[in-house]
Amino acid sequence: MDIEKCLENIESFAQELLVEGTACELYYHNIEHTMRVVQNAEYIGKLEELNEEQMFIVKSVAWFHDLGYTRCYEGHEDAGIEIAREFLSHQNIEPALIGKIISGIDATRVPQKPKNKLEEIIADADLFDLGTDDYFDLSEKLFLEWDNCIRP
Numbered sequence: 831m832d833i834e835k836c837l838e839n840i841e842s843f844a845q846e847l848l849v850e851g852t853a854c855e856l857y858y859h860n861i862e863h864t865m866r867v868v869q870n871a872e873y874i875g876k877l878e879e880l881n882e883e884q885m886f887i888v889k890s891v892a893w894f895h896d897l898g899y900t901r902c903y904e905g906h907e908d909a910g911i912e913i914a915r916e917f918l919s920h921q922n923i924e925p926a927l928i929g930k931i932i933s934g935i936d937a938t939r940v941p942q943k944p945k946n947k948l949e950e951i952i953a954d955a956d957l958f959d960l961g962t963d964d965y966f967d968l969s970e971k972l973f974l975e976w977d978n979c980i981r982p
Contacts, residue, residue, distance in 0.1 A: 870955035891934030
């Protein structure tokens with residue numbers, strides 16, 4: 831498996847899916863959020879000195895973790911797992927690696943319950959921006975999204 835090519839395929843797939851549309855208007859969980867999570871995962875992964883395969887896992891999870899929003903709002907993690915499993919099964923990726931990616935997506939479910947270092951990294955990457963100076967702007971977008979998607 832060519833990790834770089836596979837990651838490019840995942841990135842293209844995720845971006846295309848998120849741009850096509852989502853279950854409701856996502857002010858927070860949109861393509862910009864996903865791209866920030868990928869950057870955060872890579873940043874934390876470098877600090878943790880992840881190897882190439884581990885970095886592939888956390889970046890793949892970052893791209894897939896919110897794709898379920900393209901199908902539904904509540905239960906998006908399960909929908910995202912289904913999307914990831916379906917896509918990855920056609921990418922010549924060994925089942926054990928797919929399992930780690932699926933587990934990583936599940937680790938972003940609130941409340942987060944990561945079971946290993948890679949899951950801790952992706953859970954932190956997903957919430958990372960809420961601990962920055964962008965907190966107030968991002969939290970406003972999240973509340974707007976909740977008003978739009980949960981309390982119509």
